[in-house]
Amino acid sequence: MLASRLAFSARRAASTRAISTVTLPDLPYDFGALEPSISGQIMEIHHQKHHQTYVNNYNATLEQYAEAESKGDHAKLLTLLPALKFNGGGHVNHSIFWTNLAPKNQGGGGEPEGELRKAIDQEFGSFENFKKTMATKSAAVQGSGWGWLGYSPETKRVGVVTSPNQDPCSTTGYVPLLGIDVWEHAYYLQYKNVRPDYLKAIWEVVNWKNVEERYLVAKKHCWFEGVTDTLPVVPGLVVDGVGGSPVPLTGDNADKLIKQAAKSRFGHNFDTKMDEGVRKSWQLQPDQPQFTVADWNRQTDE
Template identity: 60%
Template sequence: MALYQLPDLPYDYNALEPVISSEIMELHHKKHHGAYVNNLNAALEKSEEAQRKGDLAKVISLQAAIRFNGGGHLNHSLFWESLAPLSRGGGEKPEGELMKAFEKEFGQFGLFFEEMSAKTTAVQGSGWGWLGYDSGKKRLVVAATANQDSLFSQGLTPLMGIDVWEHAYYLQYKNARADYVKNIWKIINWKKVSERYREAASS
């Protein structure tokens, strides 16, 4: 059995319409995320074999594939759970401790929204915009990563990510990335993000 599996979505492919079309969701989940999982498992299997043979050069040569596909699997698994249909609370503003943290770090939630939207839209090429938690400084952080790099690579815990690879939006939004970023806030699952924040802040 493969080490990693493609997770089921917590909603139907058409559940995020009209923000994200069912066609995009099915392709994104089955084909793109599925490919990251398959390629990660293949790279890990080759790495394990190389380790058994003592082939350090081969092990090193596989690290880029493990980082890329492992990041793709981690990022997308978190991404799907960060979204929710409008009928199930998608887009409802955060409350409680997370809202207090936004107000402490950014002054108000609206200023966080503007900063993350701008940073995410401005990602060059393919990548992700992130809300993360810095456990050392005990603060929220807005960040971006290139390609499929995980926010963990920056020493931060990811709380929410927005995928701005073209496969995430191009079939529907064409080259209007800013419109996609603007609309995706309507389906953010802030309850899940709040859960991640509580876990990160208490660890």
């Protein structure tokens, strides 16, 4: 067991040095393309200022983290975790948010179809009931946060959850499918303090094709606790509910260990071999299966 942990520590240190910083993703539409639901002014400030700030702060903190880890400064590592979580979560959440939206002439609005629609109807009774649930829970978020339609690998059902501040959806145990930003910067310039009006208007620009694609990927490839959508691996002392990011495992035993962890976690076999489209969707590098520290600990303890 000790040898396994030492090997893991060595791989983790190597992964820290190889971690790349994040960049601000381009919007797949113009700033004003979502009007009148969301004004171009809001979209420009939201993307260019707020999201960019999360990217900048995450990258800066990541550099500090790598330096502290190289020095073995564990006290410093612990002080940096909240900033990694907050700014990394801000990057993850907004990267999902932009692709969850689309102008009407690019498929925005309407209603979901296919397997996603069946899952929504099964859980909520109807699409209208789902929208009411999503709007009610999102409006009730105290202060700042997010409303989510997510997929639970545990129950294999969809559900509506919320997360405070910039906590990723994964911290709730759900894989993110649709995220609605209810921070005031997402709507205040247009809707003032009337959050429900914003939550009513946003349905006109939801990209249901994107949401369903996420659902199909999540349903086919059930990742473990802490998996995020676009955040690179956070090194070091990241555990479930802290960093919210998986740890990479490479080497001859990668597939074997991950399949063992998956069977322990979900009770069924798991195939780490993914097609190119799935890897691109989850931004995984070739031959880089991922799992969390908790799953590693469970396997090495056993």
